[in-house]
Amino acid sequence: MDVQALYQPFSLKSLTLKNRIVMAPMTRSFSPNGIPTADVAAYYVRRAGEVGLIISEGTVIDRLASSNDPDVPHFHGQQSLEGWKRVIDQVHAAGGTMAPQIWHVGVMRPHASGWMPPAPFEGPSGLVVPGEKTGTEMTDRDIGDTIAAFGRAAGEAKRLGFDAVEIHGAHGYLIDQFLWAGMNKRTDGWGGATLPERSRFAVEVVKAVRAAVGEDTVVILRLSQWKQQDFAVKLAKTPEEMEAWLTPLAEAGVDIFHCSQRRFWQPEFEGSDLNFAGWAKKLTGKATITVGSVGLSGEFIAAFQGESSHPSSLDELLRRFERGDFDLVAVGRAILSDPQWPTKIREGHSEQLRDFTRDALATLY
Numbered sequence: 001m002d003v004q005a006l007y008q009p010f011s012l013k014s015l016t017l018k019n020r021i022v023m024a025p026m027t028r029s030f031s032p033n034g035i036p037t038a039d040v041a042a043y044y045v046r047r048a049g050e051v052g053l054i055i056s057e058g059t060v061i062d063r064l065a066s067s068n069d070p071d072v073p074h075f076h077g078q079q080s081l082e083g084w085k086r087v088i089d090q091v092h093a094a095g096g097t098m099a100p101q102i103w104h105v106g107v108m109r110p111h112a113s114g115w116m117p118p119a120p121f122e123g124p125s126g127l128v129v130p131g132e133k134t135g136t137e138m139t140d141r142d143i144g145d146t147i148a149a150f151g152r153a154a155g156e157a158k159r160l161g162f163d164a165v166e167i168h169g170a171h172g173y174l175i176d177q178f179l180w181a182g183m184n185k186r187t188d189g190w191g192g193a194t195l196p197e198r199s200r201f202a203v204e205v206v207k208a209v210r211a212a213v214g215e216d217t218v219v220i221l222r223l224s225q226w227k228q229q230d231f232a233v234k235l236a237k238t239p240e241e242m243e244a245w246l247t248p249l250a251e252a253g254v255d256i257f258h259c260s261q262r263r264f265w266q267p268e269f270e271g272s273d274l275n276f277a278g279w280a281k282k283l284t285g286k287a288t289i290t291v292g293s294v295g296l297s298g299e300f301i302a303a304f305q306g307e308s309s310h311p312s313s314l315d316e317l318l319r320r321f322e323r324g325d326f327d328l329v330a331v332g333r334a335i336l337s338d339p340q341w342p343t344k345i346r347e348g349h350s351e352q353l354r355d356f357t358r359d360a361l362a363t364l365y
């Protein structure tokens with residue numbers, strides 16, 4: 001199949017991309033004390049030439065317990081923001097386009113090193129997994145401050161010159177903990193039996209981000225049905241539930257839904273082969289990004305456990321793309337292990353594609 005379809009430009013509001021390939025957000029933990037170093041800038045610059053849009057690793061907002069790792073970059077504080085300014089200026093100079101992924105981890109297990117954030121982990125009900133409380137249940141004030149901190153981070157992104165902003169609402173982190181009935185047991189206005197009720201926190205975050213960046217800057221929201229705590233969870237079990245979930249988020253200001261799956265080819269609901277990004281686009285009319293094992297044989301959680309992946313065909317991806325299921329394609333590990341991946345695909349050099357092995361996680365090349 002013709003990969004050139006992926007190399008057509010994309011334009012939405014003030015965002016113009018040279019092609020449809022997005023570097024997926026990937027935590028690298030190479031920013032000591034939350035400050036992105038020159039090595040972090042060089043890592044993104046190596047990918048800026050051929051990737052349409054770089055989405056940064058998750059970078060945490062201004063809350064004491066927003067991170068569970070001392071080497072994850074902050075998106076607040078003078079030194080961290082100066083580090084990000086160097087990143088975006090160098091990415092632009094190399095011809096790239098970039099959005100930060102703004103993040104709050106919610107209630108997590110402590111980091112392997114034993115490091116703990118300066119305040120207890122916080123979430124809708126303090127649960128680290130359904131049924132196990134290890135963190136703090138957020139008060140109304142905590143919630144309001146957190147929404148405001150997301151807004152401030154988005155405003156900083158715009159001030160520094162980033163081209164768009166992505167909100168991390170996926171994978172069982174804070175925003176997703178509010179969405180998920182297993183983790184959100186609140187009986188006030190931030191919880192509820194239905195997904196639209198539990199979406200209120202996400203909606204308010206989107207509104208705060210939109211208010212901070214204005215109408216013309218693209219806001220991306222990353223969502224997933226699956227959770228790191230439980231791969232089998234599905235927030236929306238039918239297209240109707242998905243529509244009731246996504247429509248208020250679209251109305252609050254999302255321009256692009258970034259629909260995270262571990263394997264992009266898996267259908268979301270019975271009776272159709274559409275994946276999450278396909279349904280999100282069909283139901284909301286918004287642009288979507290698909291992601292999950294593009295160009296690789298194995299999925300990413302297994303990669304953390306040491307499983308290697310081999311290059312695989314893009315035919316199924318292209319079939320769906322050409323059918324109009326999604327607008328953009330995010331690629332994680334293939335671009336992490338090989339900055340030249342988009343060029344090799346475009347030029348048809350499949351014999352030069354590399355396997356993904358766990359070693360790639362340990363360096364910032």
Ligand SMILES: Cc1cc2nc3c(=O)[nH]c(=O)nc-3n(C[C@H](O)[C@H](O)[C@H](O)COP(=O)(O)O)c2cc1C
Pocket residue numbers: 024025026027028057058101168170171222260261262291292293294296299300303330331332333334361
């Ligand atoms: C090392 C690593 C770190 C990741 N960190 C993040 C992150 O910070 N935020 C996020 O939304 N997803 C994160 N992910 C998930 C990726 O964005 C992507 O969805 C996943 O790797 C599937 O894409 P792939 O199969 O092309 O690698 C991470 C993945 C990897 C491999």
